[in-house]
Amino acid sequence: MNKRCFIMGLPGAGKTTFLAALWHSINNNSVETKLKLNKIDNGQYLAQLSRKWVDAEPLERTVPSNEQKDICINLIMPAKKTFDLFLPDLSGESFQKQYERREISEELVEYIKAADAILFFIHVDGVKPLGFIPEHFATSLGNDSVQRIVREPQKHDPLQVQTIELLQFVLDIRKYEQTNIGFVFSAWDLVKQVDIQMTPEKFLFDHMNMLWQFCNSNPDILSYSLWGISAQGGKLDNRDTLLEKDFPIERIVVEDAHGNRGWDITLPLYSLMGDIE
Template identity: 30%
Template sequence: MNSNFVIIGLPGSGKTTFLAALWHIVEANEKPCLLRLERFEGDQTYLNKISEAWRTFQPVERTSQTGDTDVVMHLVDDSSGTQAAAFFPDVAGERFSDQVEARRSRRIFVDNVAECDGVMLFINANSKQDFLSILELNAQLPPEPPATDSDPEDKTAQESWSDDDEEEELVWEPKETPGSVRIVQILSDLLRAPFEVRRRRLALVISAWDLIVPSGRTPAQWIAGEMPLVDQFLRTNRDFFDSRLYGVSAQGVDFKDEAAVREAAKKNPSERIMIVDVGEPGHDITVPLLWLMTDG
Protein backbone atom coordinates (compact mmCIF):
# COMPACT_ATOMS: atom_id res chain seq x y z
CA MET A 1 0.00 0.00 0.00
CA ASN A 2 1.21 3.50 -0.85
CA SER A 3 -0.18 6.65 0.71
CA ASN A 4 0.55 10.36 0.78
CA PHE A 5 -0.12 12.97 3.41
CA VAL A 6 0.49 16.67 3.85
CA ILE A 7 1.69 18.47 6.97
CA ILE A 8 0.06 21.85 7.66
CA GLY A 9 -0.25 24.46 10.40
CA LEU A 10 -0.08 28.16 11.13
CA PRO A 11 3.19 30.02 11.82
CA GLY A 12 4.76 28.99 15.12
CA SER A 13 2.63 25.86 15.45
CA GLY A 14 5.60 23.51 15.88
CA LYS A 15 6.00 22.05 12.39
CA THR A 16 9.64 23.05 11.94
CA THR A 17 10.72 21.70 15.32
CA PHE A 18 8.86 18.47 14.54
CA LEU A 19 10.61 18.25 11.17
CA ALA A 20 14.01 18.86 12.79
CA ALA A 21 13.42 16.09 15.33
CA LEU A 22 12.01 13.74 12.67
CA TRP A 23 15.02 14.26 10.41
CA HIS A 24 17.33 13.42 13.31
CA ILE A 25 15.33 10.30 14.23
CA VAL A 26 15.32 8.80 10.74
CA GLU A 27 18.95 9.75 10.06
CA ALA A 28 20.75 9.00 13.33
CA ASN A 29 19.27 5.56 14.12
CA GLU A 30 19.86 6.22 17.82
CA LYS A 31 16.69 4.45 18.82
CA PRO A 32 14.44 2.03 16.95
CA CYS A 33 11.53 3.81 15.29
CA LEU A 34 8.51 2.58 13.38
CA LEU A 35 9.43 4.12 10.03
CA ARG A 36 12.50 4.15 7.80
CA LEU A 37 13.50 6.96 5.48
CA GLU A 38 13.82 5.66 1.93
CA ARG A 39 14.59 8.98 0.24
CA PHE A 40 13.69 12.64 0.44
CA GLU A 41 13.19 15.68 -1.75
CA GLY A 42 14.26 19.11 -0.61
CA ASP A 43 17.22 21.07 0.73
CA GLN A 44 19.42 18.73 2.79
CA THR A 45 21.50 21.67 4.01
CA TYR A 46 18.38 23.19 5.51
CA LEU A 47 17.34 19.89 7.12
CA ASN A 48 20.81 19.37 8.61
CA LYS A 49 20.85 22.96 9.89
CA ILE A 50 17.54 22.78 11.75
CA SER A 51 18.34 19.29 13.06
CA GLU A 52 21.70 20.46 14.43
CA ALA A 53 20.01 23.43 16.13
CA TRP A 54 17.46 21.08 17.68
CA ARG A 55 20.14 18.68 18.96
CA THR A 56 22.17 21.49 20.54
CA PHE A 57 19.24 23.21 22.29
CA GLN A 58 19.19 26.19 19.94
CA PRO A 59 16.06 27.86 18.56
CA VAL A 60 15.10 26.23 15.27
CA GLU A 61 14.91 28.76 12.43
CA ARG A 62 11.50 28.94 10.86
CA THR A 63 11.25 28.90 7.08
CA SER A 64 10.16 32.55 6.95
CA GLN A 65 13.74 33.35 7.99
CA THR A 66 15.33 31.22 5.27
CA GLY A 67 12.89 31.33 2.35
CA ASP A 68 10.27 28.88 1.15
CA THR A 69 11.36 25.31 1.82
CA ASP A 70 9.25 22.40 0.60
CA VAL A 71 10.32 19.00 1.93
CA VAL A 72 9.04 15.55 0.94
CA MET A 73 10.04 12.49 2.98
CA HIS A 74 9.42 9.05 1.48
CA LEU A 75 8.93 6.68 4.42
CA VAL A 76 8.60 2.90 4.71
CA ASP A 77 7.06 0.69 7.39
CA ASP A 78 9.21 -2.43 7.03
CA SER A 79 6.85 -4.54 9.15
CA SER A 80 4.01 -4.18 6.62
CA GLY A 81 5.74 -2.91 3.49
CA THR A 82 3.57 0.23 3.55
CA GLN A 83 5.12 3.26 1.89
CA ALA A 84 4.17 6.91 2.16
CA ALA A 85 5.26 10.36 1.04
CA ALA A 86 5.02 13.07 3.72
CA PHE A 87 4.86 16.56 2.19
CA PHE A 88 5.92 19.50 4.37
CA PRO A 89 4.87 22.55 2.32
CA ASP A 90 6.44 25.94 3.08
CA VAL A 91 7.17 24.78 6.60
CA ALA A 92 6.87 28.13 8.40
CA GLY A 93 3.15 28.40 7.71
CA GLU A 94 2.82 31.98 6.47
CA ARG A 95 1.18 30.58 3.35
CA PHE A 96 -1.57 29.13 5.51
CA SER A 97 -2.20 32.54 7.04
CA ASP A 98 -2.52 33.89 3.49
CA GLN A 99 -5.03 31.17 2.78
CA VAL A 100 -7.24 32.43 5.61
CA GLU A 101 -6.69 36.18 5.26
CA ALA A 102 -6.39 36.63 1.49
CA ARG A 103 -8.28 33.46 0.44
CA ARG A 104 -5.52 32.21 -1.85
CA SER A 105 -3.31 29.15 -1.91
CA ARG A 106 -0.31 27.93 -3.87
CA ARG A 107 -1.05 25.58 -6.76
CA ILE A 108 1.58 23.08 -5.53
CA PHE A 109 -0.29 22.83 -2.23
CA VAL A 110 -3.67 22.30 -3.95
CA ASP A 111 -2.13 19.63 -6.18
CA ASN A 112 -0.51 17.80 -3.26
CA VAL A 113 -3.73 17.85 -1.25
CA ALA A 114 -5.50 16.34 -4.27
CA GLU A 115 -3.07 13.41 -4.12
CA CYS A 116 -3.02 12.99 -0.33
CA ASP A 117 -4.82 10.44 1.79
CA GLY A 118 -4.23 12.18 5.10
CA VAL A 119 -3.37 15.46 6.81
CA MET A 120 -1.21 16.22 9.84
CA LEU A 121 -2.29 19.51 11.40
CA PHE A 122 -0.25 21.28 14.10
CA ILE A 123 -1.61 23.42 16.94
CA ASN A 124 0.68 25.10 19.51
CA ALA A 125 -0.49 24.62 23.09
CA ASN A 126 1.50 27.71 24.07
CA SER A 127 -0.54 30.17 21.97
CA LYS A 128 -2.10 31.79 25.03
CA GLN A 129 -3.77 34.67 23.20
CA ASP A 130 -6.08 32.23 21.45
CA PHE A 131 -7.49 30.83 24.67
CA LEU A 132 -8.86 34.02 26.23
CA SER A 133 -12.44 34.00 27.43
CA ILE A 134 -15.02 36.54 26.24
CA LEU A 135 -14.59 38.47 29.51
CA GLU A 136 -10.80 38.58 29.06
CA LEU A 137 -11.13 39.75 25.46
CA ASN A 138 -13.61 42.46 26.45
CA ALA A 139 -11.17 43.72 29.07
CA GLN A 140 -8.65 44.42 26.30
CA LEU A 141 -11.03 46.59 24.27
CA PRO A 142 -10.77 50.41 24.43
CA PRO A 143 -13.30 52.24 26.61
CA GLU A 144 -16.66 53.13 25.08
CA PRO A 145 -17.62 56.81 24.64
CA PRO A 146 -20.08 58.30 27.14
CA ALA A 147 -23.77 57.95 26.33
CA THR A 148 -25.15 60.78 24.16
CA ASP A 149 -27.95 61.52 26.62
CA SER A 150 -25.52 62.11 29.50
CA ASP A 151 -25.78 65.24 31.59
CA PRO A 152 -24.13 68.11 29.67
CA GLU A 153 -22.80 69.37 32.97
CA ASP A 154 -21.08 66.05 33.67
CA LYS A 155 -17.48 67.21 33.16
CA THR A 156 -16.04 63.85 34.29
CA ALA A 157 -17.62 61.92 31.41
CA GLN A 158 -16.56 64.55 28.88
CA GLU A 159 -12.97 64.65 30.11
CA SER A 160 -12.63 60.85 30.00
CA TRP A 161 -13.39 60.79 26.28
CA SER A 162 -11.56 62.89 23.72
CA ASP A 163 -11.53 63.38 19.97
CA ASP A 164 -8.27 61.38 19.93
CA ASP A 165 -10.10 58.36 21.37
CA GLU A 166 -12.71 58.61 18.65
CA GLU A 167 -10.08 58.79 15.93
CA GLU A 168 -8.46 55.61 17.27
CA GLU A 169 -11.59 53.52 16.72
CA LEU A 170 -10.53 49.95 16.10
CA VAL A 171 -11.34 48.38 12.74
CA TRP A 172 -11.30 44.59 12.51
CA GLU A 173 -8.92 43.09 9.95
CA PRO A 174 -8.53 39.47 8.75
CA LYS A 175 -5.09 39.26 10.42
CA GLU A 176 -6.85 39.48 13.79
CA THR A 177 -8.76 36.22 13.20
CA PRO A 178 -8.27 33.95 16.25
CA GLY A 179 -6.18 30.83 15.77
CA SER A 180 -9.04 28.40 16.38
CA VAL A 181 -11.10 30.12 13.66
CA ARG A 182 -8.11 29.97 11.30
CA ILE A 183 -7.71 26.24 11.93
CA VAL A 184 -11.37 25.55 11.24
CA GLN A 185 -11.18 27.69 8.09
CA ILE A 186 -8.16 25.78 6.77
CA LEU A 187 -9.90 22.45 7.36
CA SER A 188 -13.17 23.76 5.89
CA ASP A 189 -11.30 24.81 2.76
CA LEU A 190 -10.37 21.16 2.17
CA LEU A 191 -14.08 20.42 1.83
CA ARG A 192 -14.64 22.65 -1.21
CA ALA A 193 -13.07 23.58 -4.55
CA PRO A 194 -10.33 24.01 -5.65
CA PHE A 195 -9.44 21.18 -3.26
CA GLU A 196 -10.52 17.65 -4.06
CA VAL A 197 -13.16 16.65 -1.51
CA ARG A 198 -12.98 13.16 -0.04
CA ARG A 199 -12.64 11.48 3.34
CA ARG A 200 -9.15 11.74 4.77
CA ARG A 201 -7.32 10.81 7.93
CA LEU A 202 -6.44 13.78 10.13
CA ALA A 203 -3.69 13.56 12.75
CA LEU A 204 -4.04 16.65 14.92
CA VAL A 205 -0.76 17.31 16.74
CA ILE A 206 -0.79 19.56 19.81
CA SER A 207 2.80 20.76 20.13
CA ALA A 208 4.58 22.03 23.28
CA TRP A 209 2.81 19.21 25.12
CA ASP A 210 5.34 19.32 27.98
CA LEU A 211 3.50 22.44 29.16
CA ILE A 212 0.22 20.48 29.42
CA VAL A 213 1.55 17.37 31.18
CA PRO A 214 1.21 18.81 34.72
CA SER A 215 -2.54 19.30 34.15
CA GLY A 216 -3.04 15.57 33.62
CA ARG A 217 -5.28 16.17 30.60
CA THR A 218 -5.38 14.00 27.50
CA PRO A 219 -5.08 15.59 24.04
CA ALA A 220 -8.84 15.11 23.54
CA GLN A 221 -9.61 16.82 26.85
CA TRP A 222 -7.28 19.69 26.04
CA ILE A 223 -8.79 20.41 22.62
CA ALA A 224 -12.33 20.23 24.02
CA GLY A 225 -11.48 22.64 26.82
CA GLU A 226 -9.17 25.11 25.07
CA MET A 227 -10.41 25.03 21.47
CA PRO A 228 -14.08 24.00 21.59
CA LEU A 229 -14.69 25.36 18.08
CA VAL A 230 -12.07 22.97 16.65
CA ASP A 231 -13.44 20.12 18.76
CA GLN A 232 -16.97 20.78 17.50
CA PHE A 233 -15.76 20.90 13.89
CA LEU A 234 -14.03 17.53 14.22
CA ARG A 235 -17.07 15.89 15.83
CA THR A 236 -19.51 17.21 13.23
CA ASN A 237 -17.35 16.38 10.19
CA ARG A 238 -16.57 12.72 10.80
CA ASP A 239 -17.84 11.92 7.31
CA PHE A 240 -14.85 13.86 5.93
CA PHE A 241 -12.15 13.45 8.59
CA ASP A 242 -11.15 10.34 10.50
CA SER A 243 -9.29 12.23 13.21
CA ARG A 244 -6.88 11.28 15.97
CA LEU A 245 -5.22 13.59 18.50
CA TYR A 246 -1.61 13.53 19.68
CA GLY A 247 0.27 15.54 22.27
CA VAL A 248 3.86 16.08 21.11
CA SER A 249 6.85 17.80 22.64
CA ALA A 250 9.52 17.58 19.94
CA GLN A 251 11.69 20.12 21.74
CA GLY A 252 11.34 18.23 25.00
CA VAL A 253 12.54 20.99 27.30
CA ASP A 254 12.34 24.75 27.77
CA PHE A 255 15.65 25.99 26.35
CA LYS A 256 15.59 28.92 28.82
CA ASP A 257 15.62 26.51 31.77
CA GLU A 258 19.36 25.94 32.18
CA ALA A 259 19.00 23.19 34.78
CA ALA A 260 16.52 21.29 32.59
CA VAL A 261 18.79 21.67 29.56
CA ARG A 262 21.79 20.30 31.48
CA GLU A 263 19.73 17.28 32.55
CA ALA A 264 18.40 16.71 29.03
CA ALA A 265 21.91 16.93 27.58
CA LYS A 266 22.80 13.73 29.46
CA LYS A 267 20.32 11.77 27.31
CA ASN A 268 20.28 10.79 23.68
CA PRO A 269 18.49 13.57 21.74
CA SER A 270 15.78 11.10 20.72
CA GLU A 271 14.86 10.55 24.38
CA ARG A 272 13.91 14.23 24.78
CA ILE A 273 10.91 13.70 22.53
CA MET A 274 7.54 13.11 24.18
CA ILE A 275 4.51 11.84 22.32
CA VAL A 276 1.14 11.07 23.91
CA ASP A 277 -1.69 9.25 22.17
CA VAL A 278 -4.16 7.25 24.24
CA GLY A 279 -1.64 5.16 26.15
CA GLU A 280 1.66 5.72 27.91
CA PRO A 281 3.95 8.50 26.63
CA GLY A 282 6.68 7.43 24.23
CA HIS A 283 9.62 8.89 22.29
CA ASP A 284 8.96 7.74 18.71
CA ILE A 285 7.92 10.84 16.78
CA THR A 286 6.94 8.70 13.77
CA VAL A 287 3.85 7.31 15.58
CA PRO A 288 1.31 9.76 14.07
CA LEU A 289 2.89 9.33 10.64
CA LEU A 290 2.47 5.56 10.86
CA TRP A 291 -1.20 5.99 11.82
CA LEU A 292 -1.73 8.16 8.74
CA MET A 293 -0.21 5.37 6.63
CA THR A 294 -2.35 2.65 8.15
CA ASP A 295 -5.34 1.33 6.22
CA GLY A 296 -8.51 0.82 8.25
Protein backbone atom coordinates in the same frame (compact mmCIF):
# COMPACT_ATOMS: atom_id res chain seq x y z
CA MET B 1 4.82 3.32 -3.21
CA ASN B 2 4.25 7.05 -2.83
CA LYS B 3 2.33 8.44 0.12
CA ARG B 4 1.80 12.13 0.61
CA CYS B 5 1.35 13.81 3.96
CA PHE B 6 0.57 17.52 3.77
CA ILE B 7 1.77 19.61 6.72
CA MET B 8 -0.33 22.60 7.76
CA GLY B 9 -0.21 25.16 10.53
CA LEU B 10 -0.25 28.89 11.11
CA PRO B 11 2.98 30.82 11.84
CA GLY B 12 4.87 29.48 14.85
CA ALA B 13 2.82 26.29 15.05
CA GLY B 14 5.84 24.02 15.51
CA LYS B 15 6.11 22.38 12.08
CA THR B 16 9.84 22.98 11.58
CA THR B 17 10.82 21.76 15.07
CA PHE B 18 8.80 18.61 14.43
CA LEU B 19 10.69 17.96 11.18
CA ALA B 20 14.04 18.48 12.91
CA ALA B 21 13.19 15.98 15.66
CA LEU B 22 11.71 13.58 13.11
CA TRP B 23 14.90 13.55 11.05
CA HIS B 24 17.01 12.80 14.11
CA SER B 25 14.64 10.01 15.16
CA ILE B 26 14.43 8.18 11.84
CA ASN B 27 18.25 8.25 11.58
CA ASN B 28 18.78 6.92 15.11
CA ASN B 29 19.19 3.14 15.05
CA SER B 30 19.74 2.90 18.80
CA VAL B 31 16.09 3.72 19.53
CA GLU B 32 13.09 1.82 18.22
CA THR B 33 10.59 3.88 16.23
CA LYS B 34 7.77 2.80 13.94
CA LEU B 35 9.39 4.44 10.94
CA LYS B 36 13.06 4.57 9.97
CA LEU B 37 14.94 6.23 7.15
CA ASN B 38 15.61 4.00 4.17
CA LYS B 39 17.04 6.63 1.83
CA ILE B 40 16.72 10.24 0.72
CA ASP B 41 18.13 11.97 -2.34
CA ASN B 42 18.80 15.31 -0.67
CA GLY B 43 18.62 15.50 3.10
CA GLN B 44 20.78 18.58 3.56
CA TYR B 45 17.93 20.84 4.71
CA LEU B 46 16.61 18.35 7.27
CA ALA B 47 20.11 17.47 8.46
CA GLN B 48 20.86 21.14 9.10
CA LEU B 49 17.65 21.51 11.10
CA SER B 50 18.42 18.36 13.05
CA ARG B 51 21.92 19.50 14.06
CA LYS B 52 20.49 22.69 15.55
CA TRP B 53 17.74 20.72 17.26
CA VAL B 54 20.27 18.34 18.86
CA ASP B 55 22.21 21.33 20.21
CA ALA B 56 18.97 22.97 21.44
CA GLU B 57 19.60 25.99 19.26
CA PRO B 58 16.80 28.20 17.89
CA LEU B 59 15.41 27.10 14.54
CA GLU B 60 14.51 29.68 11.96
CA ARG B 61 10.83 29.58 11.10
CA THR B 62 10.06 28.60 7.54
CA VAL B 63 9.28 31.76 5.59
CA PRO B 64 7.87 31.94 2.04
CA SER B 65 11.31 32.59 0.55
CA ASN B 66 12.73 29.45 2.22
CA GLU B 67 9.88 26.98 1.74
CA GLN B 68 10.97 23.41 1.08
CA LYS B 69 8.35 22.06 -1.29
CA ASP B 70 9.96 18.84 -2.45
CA ILE B 71 10.98 16.95 0.68
CA CYS B 72 10.64 13.26 -0.10
CA ILE B 73 11.82 10.63 2.38
CA ASN B 74 11.88 6.90 1.67
CA LEU B 75 10.86 5.24 4.94
CA ILE B 76 10.86 1.66 6.11
CA MET B 77 8.21 0.16 8.38
CA PRO B 78 8.55 -2.66 10.94
CA ALA B 79 7.41 -5.22 8.32
CA LYS B 80 10.27 -4.05 6.08
CA LYS B 81 7.86 -2.39 3.66
CA THR B 82 9.09 0.87 2.25
CA PHE B 83 7.30 3.89 0.90
CA ASP B 84 8.05 7.43 -0.21
CA LEU B 85 6.68 10.10 2.09
CA PHE B 86 6.33 13.62 0.72
CA LEU B 87 6.44 16.26 3.47
CA PRO B 88 6.45 19.77 2.01
CA ASP B 89 7.60 22.27 4.65
CA LEU B 90 5.53 25.34 3.80
CA SER B 91 5.54 28.57 5.76
CA GLY B 92 2.81 29.43 8.24
CA GLU B 93 2.54 32.75 6.44
CA SER B 94 1.22 30.91 3.37
CA PHE B 95 -1.68 29.56 5.42
CA GLN B 96 -2.19 32.89 7.21
CA LYS B 97 -2.52 34.56 3.81
CA GLN B 98 -5.03 31.92 2.81
CA TYR B 99 -7.12 32.70 5.90
CA GLU B 100 -6.91 36.49 5.77
CA ARG B 101 -7.01 37.20 2.04
CA ARG B 102 -8.84 34.11 0.76
CA GLU B 103 -5.95 33.58 -1.65
CA ILE B 104 -4.23 30.30 -2.45
CA SER B 105 -1.70 29.33 -5.08
CA GLU B 106 -2.42 26.67 -7.66
CA GLU B 107 0.60 24.76 -6.36
CA LEU B 108 -0.86 24.67 -2.85
CA VAL B 109 -4.19 23.46 -4.21
CA GLU B 110 -2.44 20.57 -5.94
CA TYR B 111 -0.61 19.60 -2.73
CA ILE B 112 -3.92 19.50 -0.85
CA LYS B 113 -5.66 17.49 -3.57
CA ALA B 114 -2.85 14.92 -3.73
CA ALA B 115 -2.50 14.43 0.04
CA ASP B 116 -3.25 11.01 1.53
CA ALA B 117 -3.36 12.64 4.96
CA ILE B 118 -2.86 16.01 6.62
CA LEU B 119 -0.83 16.76 9.74
CA PHE B 120 -2.21 19.98 11.23
CA PHE B 121 -0.10 21.76 13.87
CA ILE B 122 -1.62 23.91 16.63
CA HIS B 123 0.67 25.62 19.15
CA VAL B 124 -0.97 25.37 22.57
CA ASP B 125 0.27 28.80 23.60
CA GLY B 126 -1.95 30.33 20.93
CA VAL B 127 -5.14 28.74 22.29
CA LYS B 128 -7.03 31.46 24.16
CA PRO B 129 -10.54 31.54 25.67
CA LEU B 130 -13.23 32.87 23.36
CA GLY B 131 -14.49 36.36 24.22
CA PHE B 132 -17.20 38.74 23.14
CA ILE B 133 -16.49 40.92 20.11
CA PRO B 134 -16.56 44.21 22.09
CA GLU B 135 -13.86 42.83 24.39
CA HIS B 136 -11.52 42.44 21.43
CA PHE B 137 -12.20 45.63 19.54
CA ALA B 138 -13.09 48.26 22.12
CA THR B 139 -11.14 49.52 25.09
CA SER B 140 -12.72 51.79 27.68
CA LEU B 141 -10.98 55.11 28.28
CA GLY B 142 -13.26 56.15 31.13
CA ASN B 143 -16.17 58.61 31.12
CA ASP B 144 -18.00 56.24 28.72
CA SER B 145 -15.55 56.99 25.89
CA VAL B 146 -14.28 54.06 23.84
CA GLN B 147 -11.16 53.59 21.76
CA ARG B 148 -11.82 51.36 18.77
CA ILE B 149 -9.13 48.83 17.89
CA VAL B 150 -8.46 47.92 14.30
CA ARG B 151 -8.95 44.18 13.81
CA GLU B 152 -5.79 42.21 13.09
CA PRO B 153 -6.95 38.69 12.08
CA GLN B 154 -3.78 36.87 13.15
CA LYS B 155 -3.81 38.57 16.54
CA HIS B 156 -7.50 38.95 17.30
CA ASP B 157 -9.27 36.01 15.63
CA PRO B 158 -9.40 32.93 17.92
CA LEU B 159 -7.03 30.21 16.80
CA GLN B 160 -9.78 27.62 16.55
CA VAL B 161 -11.80 29.93 14.29
CA GLN B 162 -8.81 30.27 11.97
CA THR B 163 -8.23 26.52 12.11
CA ILE B 164 -11.83 25.68 11.20
CA GLU B 165 -11.76 28.13 8.30
CA LEU B 166 -8.58 26.55 6.93
CA LEU B 167 -10.11 23.09 7.30
CA GLN B 168 -13.15 24.23 5.35
CA PHE B 169 -10.84 25.40 2.56
CA VAL B 170 -9.18 21.98 2.55
CA LEU B 171 -12.47 20.09 2.46
CA ASP B 172 -13.78 22.28 -0.34
CA ILE B 173 -10.61 21.82 -2.41
CA ARG B 174 -10.88 18.05 -1.91
CA LYS B 175 -14.54 18.10 -3.00
CA TYR B 176 -15.57 16.92 0.47
CA GLU B 177 -14.07 13.49 0.05
CA GLN B 178 -13.04 11.65 3.22
CA THR B 179 -9.96 13.38 4.65
CA ASN B 180 -7.67 11.91 7.27
CA ILE B 181 -6.26 14.58 9.60
CA GLY B 182 -3.91 14.32 12.56
CA PHE B 183 -4.00 17.33 14.88
CA VAL B 184 -0.73 17.95 16.69
CA PHE B 185 -0.83 20.15 19.79
CA SER B 186 2.76 21.35 19.85
CA ALA B 187 4.67 22.55 22.94
CA TRP B 188 2.63 19.98 24.86
CA ASP B 189 5.00 20.32 27.82
CA LEU B 190 3.40 23.71 28.56
CA VAL B 191 0.03 22.01 29.04
CA LYS B 192 1.40 19.28 31.29
CA GLN B 193 3.06 21.85 33.51
CA VAL B 194 -0.37 23.27 34.28
CA ASP B 195 -2.39 20.03 34.41
CA ILE B 196 -0.50 16.74 34.52
CA GLN B 197 -3.76 14.82 33.93
CA MET B 198 -4.66 16.65 30.73
CA THR B 199 -4.87 14.55 27.55
CA PRO B 200 -5.05 15.78 23.94
CA GLU B 201 -8.64 14.53 23.73
CA LYS B 202 -9.68 16.48 26.81
CA PHE B 203 -7.71 19.53 25.69
CA LEU B 204 -9.62 19.67 22.40
CA PHE B 205 -12.97 19.34 24.18
CA ASP B 206 -12.19 21.80 26.99
CA HIS B 207 -10.19 24.48 25.18
CA MET B 208 -11.17 24.20 21.51
CA ASN B 209 -14.75 23.07 21.78
CA MET B 210 -15.80 24.76 18.55
CA LEU B 211 -13.17 22.74 16.67
CA TRP B 212 -14.28 19.60 18.54
CA GLN B 213 -17.88 20.20 17.41
CA PHE B 214 -16.77 20.81 13.82
CA CYS B 215 -14.79 17.57 13.67
CA ASN B 216 -17.45 15.45 15.33
CA SER B 217 -20.25 16.92 13.23
CA ASN B 218 -18.58 15.85 9.98
CA PRO B 219 -17.56 12.20 10.43
CA ASP B 220 -18.46 11.36 6.83
CA ILE B 221 -15.83 13.74 5.42
CA LEU B 222 -13.32 14.11 8.26
CA SER B 223 -11.52 11.43 10.23
CA TYR B 224 -9.17 12.79 12.86
CA SER B 225 -6.61 11.75 15.44
CA LEU B 226 -5.05 13.79 18.25
CA TRP B 227 -1.49 14.07 19.50
CA GLY B 228 0.28 16.18 22.10
CA ILE B 229 3.91 16.64 21.12
CA SER B 230 6.82 18.48 22.62
CA ALA B 231 9.44 18.05 19.91
CA GLN B 232 12.05 20.07 21.79
CA GLY B 233 11.08 18.91 25.28
CA GLY B 234 10.98 22.37 26.81
CA LYS B 235 11.76 26.01 26.26
CA LEU B 236 15.08 26.95 24.72
CA ASP B 237 15.53 29.35 27.66
CA ASN B 238 16.27 26.18 29.64
CA ARG B 239 18.90 24.98 27.16
CA ASP B 240 21.25 23.65 29.85
CA THR B 241 18.47 21.46 31.24
CA LEU B 242 17.61 20.15 27.77
CA LEU B 243 21.23 19.24 27.11
CA GLU B 244 21.44 17.23 30.34
CA LYS B 245 19.67 14.32 28.64
CA ASP B 246 22.07 11.56 27.63
CA PHE B 247 20.32 11.20 24.28
CA PRO B 248 18.51 14.10 22.55
CA ILE B 249 15.64 11.82 21.53
CA GLU B 250 14.76 11.47 25.23
CA ARG B 251 13.69 15.13 25.21
CA ILE B 252 10.79 14.34 22.89
CA VAL B 253 7.33 13.86 24.39
CA VAL B 254 4.64 12.21 22.28
CA GLU B 255 1.21 11.64 23.84
CA ASP B 256 -1.75 10.10 22.06
CA ALA B 257 -5.37 11.17 22.50
CA HIS B 258 -5.82 9.10 25.66
CA GLY B 259 -2.61 10.04 27.45
CA ASN B 260 -0.26 7.18 26.47
CA ARG B 261 3.23 8.67 26.39
CA GLY B 262 6.54 7.92 24.73
CA TRP B 263 9.13 9.60 22.51
CA ASP B 264 8.42 8.00 19.12
CA ILE B 265 7.71 11.09 17.04
CA THR B 266 7.00 8.94 13.97
CA LEU B 267 3.77 7.61 15.51
CA PRO B 268 1.45 10.34 14.14
CA LEU B 269 2.77 9.70 10.62
CA TYR B 270 2.56 5.94 11.03
CA SER B 271 -1.01 6.26 12.26
CA LEU B 272 -2.05 8.62 9.45
CA MET B 273 -0.53 6.67 6.61
CA GLY B 274 -2.45 3.51 7.53
CA ASP B 275 -2.22 0.46 5.30
CA ILE B 276 0.28 1.07 2.51
CA GLU B 277 -0.61 -2.03 0.50
